[in-house]
Amino acid sequence: MILDVISALCIIGAALMSLAAGIGALRFPDLLSRMHAASKPQLFGLVLVMFAVGLQTLHWGPISTMILIVLFQLFTVPVAAHMIGRAGYRTKHLRRSMLYRDELDDAVARAHARDVAERERAAAESASAAGEQDAAADRTTHHDDEPDAGR
Amino acid sequence: MTADDVIPQSTLDTPLAQISGLVVGLIFLAAAIIAIIRIVRGPSILDRMIATDALLATIMCALGGLLAFTGRADLLPVMLVISMFGFVGAVGVSRYVSRADLRTTSRYRRMGREDHRTGSIGTVEGVEPGVPESRHGSADGGERA
Numbered sequence: 001m002i003l004d005v006i007s008a009l010c011i012i013g014a015a016l017m018s019l020a021a022g023i024g025a026l027r028f029p030d031l032l033s034r035m036h037a038a039s040k041p042q043l044f045g046l047v048l049v050m051f052a053v054g055l056q057t058l059h060w061g062p063i064s065t066m067i068l069i070v071l072f073q074l075f076t077v078p079v080a081a082h083m084i085g086r087a088g089y090r091t092k093h094l095r096r097s098m099l100y101r102d103e104l105d106d107a108v109a110r111a112h113a114r115d116v117a118e119r120e121r122a123a124a125e126s127a128s129a130a131g132e133q134d135a136a137a138d139r140t141t142h143h144d145d146e147p148d149a150g151r
Numbered sequence: 152m153t154a155d156d157v158i159p160q161s162t163l164d165t166p167l168a169q170i171s172g173l174v175v176g177l178i179f180l181a182a183a184i185i186a187i188i189r190i191v192r193g194p195s196i197l198d199r200m201i202a203t204d205a206l207l208a209t210i211m212c213a214l215g216g217l218l219a220f221t222g223r224a225d226l227l228p229v230m231l232v233i234s235m236f237g238f239v240g241a242v243g244v245s246r247y248v249s250r251a252d253l254r255t256t257s258r259y260r261r262m263g264r265e266d267h268r269t270g271s272i273g274t275v276e277g278v279e280p281g282v283p284e285s286r287h288g289s290a291d292g293g294e295r296a
Contacts, residue, residue: 022185049215080241087245
């Protein structure tokens, strides 16, 4: 009986967290704040629900499967959030006025300077070289093509 | 011992379980409807993808709640599959939006093409490496969607 009450409370907590995530995704003004709000129930709500299910079953068969579920969420949720945040930053889906500090800005500025210098060098090379050497330049290795500045 | 023996069937017999099940179901329904509203209204495709992730997490939690209340052990593989493959959509959409083919089109930049200004990609700080014009239309339209 007391286990039923505890598991019911856990499931109600997970449901409220899902509701909070929905409200946050609906009401927040920015992509990054929406992502912050929406990623809350993905792990903690799931852990609460799994705890409730584990209290209801008390057997190792379903509990091991649930540990596996939580482990997969633990691996995949940061990947998805990171890629969405990176895509949002690259395509300027964020409001600069809502940021206190943009720590990526310095790295992006450095990468931009390097990019401009590389492009000027490539333009100078192609201006001095003949036309058929462009095909040869196409087959060279590009180890520093896109400066991976983490943006 | 099958899964039906492990989890007791039909624990929705006490009034506590019925009332809490109703409340939990209504809260999950409200959360799903709010996430769907954001999916419909989202200004960009990334907002829609975030709301889709929230909806998927809500569905997972709701399936877990259903499993806890009714003891349907056949919902465990469903949750396992959702937790494994739920992030594929987010990864695909974000790669599509962030123009990950910059790494392949940068060779055109190295070839010293003169038309840097044509076919602009919206990268940070206005860097516009040149791409062929044929790819420009669809990708830029998808970015604004």
